[in-house]
Amino acid sequence: MRKPPNDTVADLAADAPTPSADTAEGPIRRCILSGERDERTHLIRLAISPDGVVAPDVRAKAPGRGAWIGVDRTGLEEAIVKGKLKGALARAFKTGPITIPDDLPQAIEEALTRALLDRLGLEARSGTLLTGSDRIAETARRGKVMMLLHASDAAADGNGKLDQAWRVGNETEGSGERGIVLPVDRTRLSVALGRDNAVHVALTDHRAAARIDQFLGRLLHFKGEGAEPAPGMTI
Structure with a gap:
């Protein structure tokens, strides 16, 4: 993955790509946890239901906005325990309460x-x-x-x-x-x-x-x- 300099919270928001961020290989997205940038086919999309429950959308087919992560399972589990994932999702989706299922990594x-x-x-x-x-x-x-x-x-x-x-x-x-x-x-x-x-x-x-x-x-x-x-x- 390529690490962009000085990312802001706005840069990390959900599905919104940075201008001129797309390449011949595919659209570029940022991981909401690490801030690293990569093709979306290398990342994992998270979707949120109308009642605020987070779910994996690995095929990137769910309607609405999504947020992307590029960390491994251990990194994700640590982010959940420390509350970093919930905070990043709240900033990305800007909706009401968010529920992260205990079994999300699995x-x-x-x-x-x-x-x-x-x-x-x-x-x-x-x-x-x-x-x-x-x-x-x-x-x-x-x-x-x-x-x-x-x-x-x-x-x-x-x-x-x-x-x-x-x-x-x-x-x-x-x-x-x-x-x-x-x-x-x-x-x-x-x-x-x-x-x-x-x-x-x-x-x-x-x-x-x-x-x-x-x-x-x-x-x-x-x-x-x-x-x-x-x-x-x-x-």
């Missing part, structure tokens, strides 16, 4: 996870996603896998074999490059993809991999976890 994490799984499901239906160790290994060795993902409960030896096939196809043997372990298990992954026992996932289209990279990167950032991006990707 609700955000779950919403980000659902958004990632929904995106993976769409890629599966569009034909840009492979499952099955043998199919993935063969495709990876031919250099046709753009992103490699493993369920959280996948066996280490299975991950290792596919990681090795991926390195062979990418001509990066000896680099230690490996697929990303998802923060969801095979059961939930299988349901999302509509396939039986989906343990490993490969994206075979660069644009599809970039889309998943965005959803996954936002989730992992909120969870406070790092991940090595796929070749050509930036999380």
Whole structure:
């Protein structure tokens, strides 16, 4: 994220962008807690109901004004405990009393996870996603896998074999490059993809991999976890 100099409270208000703040990559917003500025696709939007209850709007679809945060879950929890989030939201929305649910951090994490799984499901239906160790290994060795993902409960030896096939196809043997372990298990992954026992996932289209990279990167950032991006990707 880029940190702007001397932000004011007005600068941090809800959805209002700064003049000339938008870029070719997308609209720029400021985190109401840190003041840091980034593309809105990298941030998390919070919406407020008519009765003042705050809720995550990770798809940025809810009507009305919203406020954006870019901190991780630990930072958010600290801001809630110290009252900083409530104060920032009051300044951003300028409405009546605001209620922050106790489970807001967990609700955000779950919403980000659902958004990632929904995106993976769409890629599966569009034909840009492979499952099955043998199919993935063969495709990876031919250099046709753009992103490699493993369920959280996948066996280490299975991950290792596919990681090795991926390195062979990418001509990066000896680099230690490996697929990303998802923060969801095979059961939930299988349901999302509509396939039986989906343990490993490969994206075979660069644009599809970039889309998943965005959803996954936002989730992992909120969870406070790092991940090595796929070749050509930036999380």
